[in-house]
Every structure is written in C-alpha cells, then in structure tokens.
Amino acid sequence: MPENARDLNFDRYHRQMLVGGIGASGQRRLAASTGIVVGCGALGCASTDLLARAGVGRIVLVDRDVVELTNLQRQCLFDERDVAEQSPKAHAAAARLAAINSQIVVEAVATDVTHRTIEPLMERFRPDVILDGTDNFQTRFLLNDAAIKRGVPLVYAGVLAGSGMQMTVRPGITPCLRCIFDGPPTTAVPTCDTAGVLGPAVAIAAANQAIEGIKLLAGLEDRLSGVLLQFDLLANTHRLLKVGSRRADCACCGRREFEFLAGKNADTAAVLCGRNAVQIWAAERGVDLEEMHRRLAPLGSFARSPVLVRGVLREARGEGGEPIELTVFADGRTLVRGTASIERARGLHARFVGG
Ligand SMILES: [Zn+2]
Structure with a gap:
C-alpha cells in the first residue's frame, strides 16, 4: 500500500497527529498495536473509549459482569438498553467501541480473570500493553505478575469515592506494583460498591491511564510520567510521587516468584x-x-x-x-x-x- 494512501485512512486522527510528535509514524504504531483491558467497569469504559478514538488497532475487553443500573452514573460505554437486556459488559462495550471506530478491531471476552485464565488470555491475544480496569487487589496483583513474567507494560489505575491513583509499570525498567505496595491488603477493604465512587474521579484516573497507554504504543516512552499519581477531588489534593527504583528483593520483578500466577493467594x-x-x-x-x-x-x-x-x-x-x-x-x-x-x-x- 502506498504510504500516502495509508495515511489517508488517518484523516480522522489529524488533530491527534499534530500533538507531541505522534505524527503519521506514531499513528501507524498505534494502528499496529493490541491493548488488553481487564475489567470493563468505570475505568475500563473511560480509558478504552479514549484508546478506540485514538486508533489503537486492536482492543481486547475482558469482564465477567453484566451491566446494571447503578453502573450508568460513571460507566460511559453503557446505556439503559444494556441494563434492560442485562448485557455482558465486555460485549456491550465492544459493540459501542466498534460503532465509534470501524477502523479498529474490538474483541470481547466475558470471563473471570484468575490465575487459571490469565496466561491463556495473554497467549491468545499477545498484547503490547495491559490496562488495569479491575475492581480488586487480587486481580491487580495477578496482572502485575503476568506483565512482569511476559515483559508487557501494565498501566495501573484505581478509583474509590473521590480519590484515585495511576502508575505505569515497565518490566525491567520501573518498579512493579509489588515493589511499591508489597501485596494486597490483609483485611477486607472498602470498594466502590460500599464506599461509592464519583464519575469525575474515574475520568481523571482513566485519562491518565489512557495517555500513558498511548505513549507506550505510539513510541513516546520518553514522555511517560514516571510517577505515582494520587488525587482526591474532595480534599482538593493532587500529588505526583516519585516511584524510586526497583526493589532487588521484590518477590515479583526481583526474584521472579509469580505467586499470584501460581494461585498461592487465590480465592x-x-x-x-x-x-x-x-x-x-x-x-x-x-x-x-x-x-x-x-x-x-x-x-x-x-x-x-x-x-x-x-x-x-x-x-x-x-x-x-x-x-x-x-x-x-x-x-x-x-x-x-x-x-x-x-x-x-x-x-x-x-x-x-x-x-
Ligand atoms: Zn517489583
């Protein structure tokens, strides 16, 4: 295909290609990439909406739940018909993304991501980046294990009430989640379903997650934030914490003991x-x-x-x-x-x- 004919297909991305050196080469890299999003809740909806519009060529959506009425306040890919039909979230989100951008491939997998299913998913789709849209620490640390083991970057984000976090893990380069947080909490912790969550908090965390994903896929690694973002919209705080260097004694990226993949801590x-x-x-x-x-x-x-x-x-x-x-x-x-x-x-x- 002639170079200019290929670029013609990129008309819709014109405003994006003008920014930050993305250009036609960055756009081509996005088009040739696969992103897997684990969890199509609020974060997964908001960040994949941005990635699909940005032209990430293949997006894989994985989720185990169906759409419920209380999701609509913040989960931007769903509507009242999805609630009435009790649509699986992965499929409802995929249909919406396919309507937004017919140039990309969107695949839906309605399954539970566990230590038994994660590696077959990685093997099947071979993603260039993993986006964390999960709602629990167990799955999050499982993704961290899978990312480090396979050398695939993980873009972590989390929200609760009016607060949120975002951090990007680059295997072998930056600290992983276990370098920073060690492991899941040892007691049951509040969730969005018990402590609530605000749509604007989701939007901020998801926007940071999406731009980090775009930088990784478009070849703009030198523009990655390199920080742990922490914000609280009700306390009006916004912090950028230095993540430091990798811990040599980290069980995951240091000793490469993938305890979560092994199912050691699994429910x-x-x-x-x-x-x-x-x-x-x-x-x-x-x-x-x-x-x-x-x-x-x-x-x-x-x-x-x-x-x-x-x-x-x-x-x-x-x-x-x-x-x-x-x-x-x-x-x-x-x-x-x-x-x-x-x-x-x-x-x-x-x-x-x-x-
Ligand atoms: Zn680590």
Whole structure:
C-alpha cells in the first residue's frame, strides 16, 4: 500500500497527529498495536473509549459482569438498553467501541480473570500493553505478575469515592506494583460498591491511564510520567510521587516468584450442590464483622451476629432474578446465595465484601 494512501485512512486522527510528535509514524504504531483491558467497569469504559478514538488497532475487553443500573452514573460505554437486556459488559462495550471506530478491531471476552485464565488470555491475544480496569487487589496483583513474567507494560489505575491513583509499570525498567505496595491488603477493604465512587474521579484516573497507554504504543516512552499519581477531588489534593527504583528483593520483578500466577493467594470458590449458592474463601484474610456490617447495612437488610454478617442485597439479582443473600463469616468465608455461577459470585464478592 502506498504510504500516502495509508495515511489517508488517518484523516480522522489529524488533530491527534499534530500533538507531541505522534505524527503519521506514531499513528501507524498505534494502528499496529493490541491493548488488553481487564475489567470493563468505570475505568475500563473511560480509558478504552479514549484508546478506540485514538486508533489503537486492536482492543481486547475482558469482564465477567453484566451491566446494571447503578453502573450508568460513571460507566460511559453503557446505556439503559444494556441494563434492560442485562448485557455482558465486555460485549456491550465492544459493540459501542466498534460503532465509534470501524477502523479498529474490538474483541470481547466475558470471563473471570484468575490465575487459571490469565496466561491463556495473554497467549491468545499477545498484547503490547495491559490496562488495569479491575475492581480488586487480587486481580491487580495477578496482572502485575503476568506483565512482569511476559515483559508487557501494565498501566495501573484505581478509583474509590473521590480519590484515585495511576502508575505505569515497565518490566525491567520501573518498579512493579509489588515493589511499591508489597501485596494486597490483609483485611477486607472498602470498594466502590460500599464506599461509592464519583464519575469525575474515574475520568481523571482513566485519562491518565489512557495517555500513558498511548505513549507506550505510539513510541513516546520518553514522555511517560514516571510517577505515582494520587488525587482526591474532595480534599482538593493532587500529588505526583516519585516511584524510586526497583526493589532487588521484590518477590515479583526481583526474584521472579509469580505467586499470584501460581494461585498461592487465590480465592477459592465452590458451587454448593443443589443450593443455588457459591462459597468463597478469601485466602489469608480475616473480616472485622462490625466494620463489615457498617459497610453492608446501607445496601440491604443486613444483620450481625457474633460469628457472621448476613443479609439480602437490595440492588443485585441472580441470573434468574433471584435475590442475592450474602453471609460473611469472621474467618474470611462468604456464602453467596441466589446464584450458582462462580463468576457471578466472585464478582459480587469483589464488589461488596472487598478484597
Ligand atoms: Zn517489583
């Protein structure tokens, strides 16, 4: 194909190619790239919207959930029809992105990303960058392991309430998530479903995530931020923290012990036969029942006993429309009643119990 004919296809990217030395060569690099986005919630929607419009040639969307009404406040690729149809998020987002940009390839995978599924996904799609759109630390550290093991950059972002963070991990060059945070919290932590989240906080974190992805894919590595961004829109703080250098004793990027890929810290989930219920063991995580009760009480009819917190969630339903009952035990075990789907139960657990 003649060079200029190829560039003609780039008309729609004209304003972007004028900026920061992207030009036709950067645009061609974007068009030849694959980005995988794990989690199509608020962050995944907002950052892939930007990547699709920017012309990233192949975008792979992975998510285990379906669209719900309370998603629409911040998850910008979905609408009320997706809620009515209970569309899988990965497919609803892919349809929207394909309508935005027909020049790119968008693939949807409705699955749970676990230590069993992550490596086959990486092998199948061979991404040039991984975008973190997850809602829990377990999956986030799993992505960190996969990124370091395969030498693929990971663009991390996270939001909660009015605050957010963003950091880019370049294997062998920058610290990884475990250099900075060591590992997931040892107790259950608040989530967007219990502590809430603001759309503008999502937009800021996702915009930073998307531009870091674009820099990596367009050959503008020298423009990467090199910092851990932390902001709080209600406290009006915006900090850029130096990430320092890699830790030689880091289990992941130092010793290359990929504990999360090995499933060492994985939650175990099992369907309870004949009971339309799934039991989830959150490994090595105890639960403060008083705190858990305080968090869940606004979300349904939750009561606390000395050994557990139990109640029915007001807004969630099982596959057949059944009410969802959560029973959280002090030892870290949770019983999700109203579904026989492990993926659905894991999703509900990550959202409401936290981890
Ligand atoms: Zn590390």
